[in-house]
Amino acid sequence: MSTTVTGRTHEPAPVQEEPERPPSVPAWRRKARPYVLSIPAVLIIAGILYPFFLGAYYGVLNYSAINPEPIFVGLENFARVLTDSQFWGSVRVTLVFAVVATGAEMVLGVGVALLLNRASRVGRIFERVLILPLMVAPVIAGVIWGLMYNPQFGVLNYVFGLGSTFNWLSTDLALWSVILVDIWIFTPFVAILVLAGIRSLPRDPFEASEVDGASWFYTFRRLTLPMIWPYILVAVIFRFMDCLKIFDHIYVLTAGGPGAATRTLQIGAYEDSIINLNYSLGSTYMFLLWILVFITARYLVSVLGKAQRRAAGAEG
Amino acid sequence: MTVRSSSFQPQNGGRRLGRRDLLKYLGVAGGGAALASLLPACGVGGGTTSDEGSAADEVSGGFDWKKAEGESIKILQTPHPYQQSFQPLLKDFTELTGIEVETELVPEADYFTKLNTELAGGSGEHDVFMIGAYFIWTYGPPGWLEDLDPWLENSSATSDEYDFEDIYEGLRMATRWDFQQGSPLGTGGQWAIPWGFETNVVAYNKAEFDRRGIKPAETFDDFIQLAIDLTDRSESRYGVAFRGSRSWATIHPGFMTQYSREGAVDYEVDGDELVAAMNSEKAVDFTRKWVELAREAGPTSWTTYEYPDATRDLGNGTAMMVFDADSATYPQNRPGESQEAGNLAWHPGPAGPDGSYATNLWTWSLAMNSASQKKLAAWLFIQWATGKEAMSDAVRESAFADPTRASVFDGAFKETLGDFPGYLETFEKVIDSTEIQFTPQTKFFETTENWAVALQDIYSGEDARSRLDALAESNTDEVNA
Numbered sequence: 001m002s003t004t005v006t007g008r009t010h011e012p013a014p015v016q017e018e019p020e021r022p023p024s025v026p027a028w029r030r031k032a033r034p035y036v037l038s039i040p041a042v043l044i045i046a047g048i049l050y051p052f053f054l055g056a057y058y059g060v061l062n063y064s065a066i067n068p069e070p071i072f073v074g075l076e077n078f079a080r081v082l083t084d085s086q087f088w089g090s091v092r093v094t095l096v097f098a099v100v101a102t103g104a105e106m107v108l109g110v111g112v113a114l115l116l117n118r119a120s121r122v123g124r125i126f127e128r129v130l131i132l133p134l135m136v137a138p139v140i141a142g143v144i145w146g147l148m149y150n151p152q153f154g155v156l157n158y159v160f161g162l163g164s165t166f167n168w169l170s171t172d173l174a175l176w177s178v179i180l181v182d183i184w185i186f187t188p189f190v191a192i193l194v195l196a197g198i199r200s201l202p203r204d205p206f207e208a209s210e211v212d213g214a215s216w217f218y219t220f221r222r223l224t225l226p227m228i229w230p231y232i233l234v235a236v237i238f239r240f241m242d243c244l245k246i247f248d249h250i251y252v253l254t255a256g257g258p259g260a261a262t263r264t265l266q267i268g269a270y271e272d273s274i275i276n277l278n279y280s281l282g283s284t285y286m287f288l289l290w291i292l293v294f295i296t297a298r299y300l301v302s303v304l305g306k307a308q309r310r311a312a313g314a315e316g
Numbered sequence: 317m318t319v320r321s322s323s324f325q326p327q328n329g330g331r332r333l334g335r336r337d338l339l340k341y342l343g344v345a346g347g348g349a350a351l352a353s354l355l356p357a358c359g360v361g362g363g364t365t366s367d368e369g370s371a372a373d374e375v376s377g378g379f380d381w382k383k384a385e386g387e388s389i390k391i392l393q394t395p396h397p398y399q400q401s402f403q404p405l406l407k408d409f410t411e412l413t414g415i416e417v418e419t420e421l422v423p424e425a426d427y428f429t430k431l432n433t434e435l436a437g438g439s440g441e442h443d444v445f446m447i448g449a450y451f452i453w454t455y456g457p458p459g460w461l462e463d464l465d466p467w468l469e470n471s472s473a474t475s476d477e478y479d480f481e482d483i484y485e486g487l488r489m490a491t492r493w494d495f496q497q498g499s500p501l502g503t504g505g506q507w508a509i510p511w512g513f514e515t516n517v518v519a520y521n522k523a524e525f526d527r528r529g530i531k532p533a534e535t536f537d538d539f540i541q542l543a544i545d546l547t548d549r550s551e552s553r554y555g556v557a558f559r560g561s562r563s564w565a566t567i568h569p570g571f572m573t574q575y576s577r578e579g580a581v582d583y584e585v586d587g588d589e590l591v592a593a594m595n596s597e598k599a600v601d602f603t604r605k606w607v608e609l610a611r612e613a614g615p616t617s618w619t620t621y622e623y624p625d626a627t628r629d630l631g632n633g634t635a636m637m638v639f640d641a642d643s644a645t646y647p648q649n650r651p652g653e654s655q656e657a658g659n660l661a662w663h664p665g666p667a668g669p670d671g672s673y674a675t676n677l678w679t680w681s682l683a684m685n686s687a688s689q690k691k692l693a694a695w696l697f698i699q700w701a702t703g704k705e706a707m708s709d710a711v712r713e714s715a716f717a718d719p720t721r722a723s724v725f726d727g728a729f730k731e732t733l734g735d736f737p738g739y740l741e742t743f744e745k746v747i748d749s750t751e752i753q754f755t756p757q758t759k760f761f762e763t764t765e766n767w768a769v770a771l772q773d774i775y776s777g778e779d780a781r782s783r784l785d786a787l788a789e790s791n792t793d794e795v796n797a
Binding site: 149257 | 429433436457458550562563564617619620758759772773
């Protein structure tokens with residue numbers, strides 16, 4: 001249909017030039033494109049899954065340095081590890097470490113975040129200084145704290161007047177001392193993550209509660225905490241997973257000792273694989289640790305999902 | 317607030333697996349898989365055991381240092397006084413042979429981890445590496461080490477002047493084994509050539525001893541009492557430093573030396589089996605005393621102590637004695653090296669009840685990677701580094717303590733030793749009884765670390781008898797498995 005402006009309807013309308021179409025892409029290339037685009041992801045996943053399945057495969061062999069031509073032994077390694085009291089000792093140490101360190105880091109991290117949220121010059125300075133422990137590699141932190149814990153010349157015994165006989169790394173105290181180091185390193189991580197969460201909260205509910213005369217504690221309990229709960233849970237997931245596979249600063253400080261007082265699952269796996277060169281046993285340790293991490297991760301992710309829905313008002 | 321965000325809603329009634337759920341589960345699985353990807357860091361492949369003839373058989377004609385001219389080799393070492401003494405001499409080797417040497421250094425704490433991983437992976441990246449004698453018991457059976465016997469025996473590959481017999485017998489035997497559990501050292505292949513070594517004796521603060529008018533103890537009971545008397549915690553001073561960390565390395569220096577002098581053994585051979593003897597009467601009695609010594613007169617954080625901690629405490633005047641490697645305490649007496657430099661002296665340590673000075677040794681040796689593609693060049697390097705001339709140069713020009721050749725020890729080392737009271741006398745007293753006091757077996761690291769853990773448990777209050785019974789039972793099972 002044409003609109004006649006000139007009234008000259010007998011003249012044919014000028015032929016409009018069709019826009020130049022790009023040369024058609026061959027069908028095979030169109031079909032191949034998604035696969036080509038997926039290659040980097042597939043390579044990354046293969047890079048993760050190949051060693052994973054290889055490790056799991058080692059778990060059913062009797063592969064070690066002195067036995068370089070292993071045979072299939074079924075679940076023998078699993079039976080050996082699961083009936084070994086040392087393994088269950090390591091599970092206990094790992095769980096105590098993870099629960100206590102994560103719990104303490106959450107409480108302290110949220111407290112520090114709330115303090116830093118108060119706009120002040122000191123707060124801004126502390127905000128920057130707090131990042132420092134995060135800049136220190138855990139291995140280096142282990143070395144530093146090892147010197148500080150030294151009874152002969154360590155600063156802690158000197159400052160607290162404990163003399164040269166108080167041993168921070170004795171059987172009774174070693175686990176708590178390595179937890180303290182973890183708290184020192186990672187509380188700032190939690191604080192910064194939660195602080196970012198607090199600063200992203202809407203102001204209206206807080207202004208309303210202030211107008212209504214709510215106390216600071218009431219506001220915190222009823223408003224702040226529920227609203228920052230998803231951020232706290234994210235921090236819990238990060239820290240708990242990390243704590244379950246803790247190795248570095250503990251190994252530097254105690255190598256898992258005294259006795260087995262700080263022997264975590266990762267240290268057990270390292271001992272078996274790298275020191276004792278029993279690759280199958282080390283793989284079994286790691287596979288069992290993977291199961292523990294997987295179950296915990298799934299649980300925490302589902303809790304996080306619920307918390308996010310609740311924070312958004314979709315539930316409860 | 318009733319905002320419904322799709323991101324918070326279960327899709328399709330929450331029954332079907334949604335895209336986000338899938339991503340979530342993949343994320344969880346990916347995280348777990350990433351964790352478990354550490355699993356095969358344990359190593360793959362390895363072993364190059366072969367019944368084929370030695371590459372040494374291919375070398376013929378007269379001996380000539382230039383036989384591998386133009387090649388280059390890579391060596392793996394740890395920064396140790398031995399390595400540091402030889403580093404400036406490498407240019408002499410290149411000049412002599414025309415072979416270029418590339419050195420890779422890895423700190424001792426990570427050295428064997430790297431070496432294990434490399435050898436287990438069947439890599440021939442490094443042609444030559446530093447190794448301790450105990451490592452032969454683990455690295456040898458899978459075929460990771462080249463047998464150097466054929467090289468030594470081939471006059472086309474080895475100079476007439478090399479004189480292998482000049483290396484102390486205990487050291488030559490320490491690096492030779494037939495890989496049969498419990499079989500004594502000294503038979504089988506020559507898996508490494510001793511380069512430097514350590515005897516485990518007592519170093520003490522002579523200035524403090526002189527001030528008090530006391531002398532080192534000659535029996536173990538006197539040694540314990542002396543160490544206790546020298547301990548004054550209020551002054552941050554204690555009697556004797558020795559290793560106590562959770563490592564096999566805790567057992568081999570002072571502990572194994574005195575354990576052997578007291579007449580105890582680690583294993584007894586029963587037919588084809590080894591029976592752990594860490595719970596014999598002598599062993600239990602000695603272990604009780606050793607742990608008591610650590611408690612009463614050792615460093616407060618003994619369970620973390622490695623040799624650098626012990627020698628540092630001797631050097632700064634905190635520890636009055638150290639029972640460890642002589643070559644580890646030796647540098648503390650060099651001018652400017654420590655606060656107590658010039659004040660230290662050496663003593664063989666307590667004799668056993670029968671007068672025994674049985675002493676455990678550690679030898680840093682040079683081994684050849686069986687997967688090396690440049691074996692002749694690698695052998696020429698080992699031959700040069702363990703030869704008389706280079707070793708004498710290292711002793712004269714640097715801090716190469718305890719050379720492994722008798723001629724170099726009696727020559728260059730004695731000439732340059734200087735004022736190290738008791739060092740030579742101690743060495744000469746113990747050298748004839750210095751050998752590896754452990755029973756060779758392939759599970760050495762595992763079972764010896766178990767031993768260190770048991771010491772820590774006893775130190776923490778467990779009963780010595782029951783703990784050592786448990787240790788002996790588990791170690792017997794382990795070595796015969």
